[in-house]
Amino acid sequence: MLTLAQCGPTLPRDFYERTTLEVAPDLIGKRLCVLHPNDALQTGLIVEVEAYLGTEDRASHARLQKRGGSLVPSARSSLMFGPVGLAYVYLIYGLHHCVNVVAHAPGAVGAILIRALRPEGSLAKKSCSGPAKLCAQLGIDRRHNGSSLLGTIQPAPTDAAGQPLAQIFIATPSQTPAPLPAQVRSGPRIGVAYAGPDALLPYRFGLANDPDLSRPL
């Protein structure tokens, strides 16, 4: 199992403060890390993500909604409008959690869904190939909504019930070579057929031919 120091340097805030479509492919090959209150550490390399943009993206939670005759963004997506480097975690189908990274240019709106990991260490034999599966494996749930991904702090934070909360962060692996940009491919996002033409936008990014993809790219 990896130690905290072996995870590599944590991605700084500046990494996330670029356009969402710039940040998304750059997350491929980075290491998602969860430090649990009992000091257990779970990690995996990101092999697949999807970018979700702002009010104009019909597939995004941040898209405009009808309300009182006018169009406004929904309350759920408010984190996507705010500071970068935070986790946006939501419940889907009443059953599963999905985790996003808030990332966008200054004044813009957007987040990146983490869709699949290559599991490492204690996770090595588990499947993290799917946005809900990786959250289940890593113990990520709505208590982490709004938590910072920019590093660990002491003492560990607590949730609304006062219970200790696992800390999530993303690091640049120092012992694994970064994937060549040529190996990162894009394709249409999964499960967004309701978005009409926006369902075809190539905002899904992943390592070409990686066995840990949630689906082939």
Next chain:
DNA sequence: TGCAGGATTAGC
């Protein structure tokens, strides 16, 4: 206040 549907997954 009520209802339709979802950035998914496992199982038949």
Next chain:
DNA sequence: CTAATCCTGCAA
């Protein structure tokens, strides 16, 4: 292919 399951958006 469908069920599971609950929060959110949106109409009434």
